[in-house]
């Protein structure tokens with residue numbers, strides 16, 4: 004995908020894979036102007052995936068986008084995308100309990116919201132773990148808005164490579180092996 008990002012509409016519906024400078028690999032989709040989906044392929048909570056997370060999504064200046072949300076786990080996230088430069092800056096604010104028990108969050112969160120809410124009550128919030136990192140974008144795809152096929156199964160080892168190799172989506176950005 005080689006388009007130049009200028010407007011908010013250019014950003015909405017875009018599917019990204021990127022690797023943070025600490026080695027953590029994330030896949031993230033701007034589903035619409037108030038919703039994001041993502042899958043985590045590497046790092047402290049690799050294996051976690053989430054759909055339909057409400058988020059605030061704005062364009063700061065042409066081609067630069069800020070996205071922020073708070074999760075049922077109590078984790079807060081702020082991402083600044085500069086897609087024309089192939090990079091972003093993300094800060095993740097983890098409650099202490101996620102650092103202590105990451106395995107609780109490694110699941111399809113949508114089916115376990117009650118588990119996240121119980122854990123955030125049971126365990127400590129502070130001190131938070133703040134992870135501020137730049138990331139390099141390794142894939143961008145024009146999935147269109149509200150495409151339920153983009154993030155629609157659990158992460159597995161070769162998934163980012165399959166997407167980058169063009170083996171995962173057809174010409175209409177639907178999953179090939181469903």
Ligand SMILES: C=Cc1ccc(O)cc1
Pocket residue numbers: 029031041078080082093095
């Ligand atoms: C905790 C979620 C999360 C999703 C995407 C990203 O880049 C960082 C954090």
